[in-house]
Amino acid sequence: MTRFGLQIPNFSFGVADTELFDKVVELAVNAEDSGFDSVWVMDHLYQLPALGGPDQPMLESYTLLGALGARTSRVQLGTLVTGVTYRNPALLAKIVTTLDIITGGRAILGLGAAWYDVEHNGLGFDFPSTGERMERLEEAVQICRAMFTEEAPTFEGKHYRINGARNVPRPIRAAGIPIMIGGGGEKRTLRLVALHADACNFFGDVPTVRHKIEILRRHCKDVGRDFDEITVTRLATLVLTDSEEQTAQTREMLAGAAGPEAAAAFNVGTESEVVAQVAELAEAGVGTFIFNMPLSNAEGVHRAGTLLTSRFGS
Numbered sequence: 176m177t178r179f180g181l182q183i184p185n186f187s188f189g190v191a192d193t194e195l196f197d198k199v200v201e202l203a204v205n206a207e208d209s210g211f212d213s214v215w216v217m218d219h220l221y222q223l224p225a226l227g228g229p230d231q232p233m234l235e236s237y238t239l240l241g242a243l244g245a246r247t248s249r250v251q252l253g254t255l256v257t258g259v260t261y262r263n264p265a266l267l268a269k270i271v272t273t274l275d276i277i278t279g280g281r282a283i284l285g286l287g288a289a290w291y292d293v294e295h296n297g298l299g300f301d302f303p304s305t306g307e308r309m310e311r312l313e314e315a316v317q318i319c320r321a322m323f324t325e326e327a328p329t330f331e332g333k334h335y336r337i338n339g340a341r342n343v344p345r346p347i348r349a350a351g352i353p354i355m356i357g358g359g360g361e362k363r364t365l366r367l368v369a370l371h372a373d374a375c376n377f378f379g380d381v382p383t384v385r386h387k388i389e390i391l392r393r394h395c396k397d398v399g400r401d402f403d404e405i406t407v408t409r410l411a412t413l414v415l416t417d418s419e420e421q422t423a424q425t426r427e428m429l430a431g432a433a434g435p436e437a438a439a440a441f442n443v444g445t446e447s448e449v450v451a452q453v454a455e456l457a458e459a460g461v462g463t464f465i466f467n468m469p470l471s472n473a474e475g476v477h478r479a480g481t482l483l484t485s486r487f488g489s
Contacts (some may be wrong), residue, residue, distance in 0.1 A: 270348050313370075314333065
C-alpha cells in the first residue's frame, strides 16, 4: 500500500509568534483528516537558506512534535531528519521514546549525518569532517536501536558509549521505534541503511530513485539483509495547479528559486498530472511519499491528501 506523509518545513506564516503553533496544528490536523499517514518537521535550529535563512522562524523539532502528538490521534510523527551532531544519541533515544509514549506508539526516529554548518557555527555545535559525522551516525543508530529494544544495553564506540543504559518506560511497540536514515550517499549512507535502518529517504526524479534503490539492493545482498524489510521513502515539494498554464508558470518560478536541477525533482502539476507522477514513482519502488507544500495553506494540504489517498489508498 502506498502511503503519504506531510513535511512542514517552514513557519513563516505571516502571523504573530503567539499564533505560529496554531498554524502548525492546522496543517497537521488537515493532513491527518485528509488521509496522510505521517507528519514530519525538519530538525534544524536555523531556517535553511532556500526558505529565508536564519532570520526566519524555526521551532525546535521534538518540543513541537510532542505538542502535535497531543493535537493529533493517528499520524506518525518524526523528524526528516535529526542531525547526529545536535544531541547525544542516548539522550536522543530517551527523547524519541518519550514522544512515542506521549503519542501511543506513533514516533519515528529519522537520523542523518547533519550538513548545515551555519547553524553549527552560530550555536556552538562541533561540525566535524564528513567521515567523522558518518562514524557518529553509525554509532548513534546502534545505540538508539539498543535502547529501544534491550533492557540495559552497553555499547563502546569511538565517539559514543553507554553502560547498562536504562530507558524506562520502553517504546510502545515491542520491535522498538522505527529508524529512518536520510541521505543517498551510495558507499556509506546506503550501506548503513542496509545494516541498521527500517527506512531510507531519497530525493530526485524517477531515474535517480531507481538508481538509488538498485544500490541499496546491492548493499542488502552484501550484508545479508532482506531488502523488502526496508521502506523506501521520497521527499519532494508538491504543488497542485489548476491549469497547464499555471503549471508552467509555477515550474519557472520554482526553477528560479531552487535551481533547475532541484526543481526537476519537484511534483508540480494538475491533479491528473501529479497522480501520474506519483504512479510512476511508486512503480519505481517508492513506498511512502513525503511531500512539503510551502506554497499551500491548510485547505491545499487537505486537497492534496484527499486526492492522493483516494487514488492510491493509505
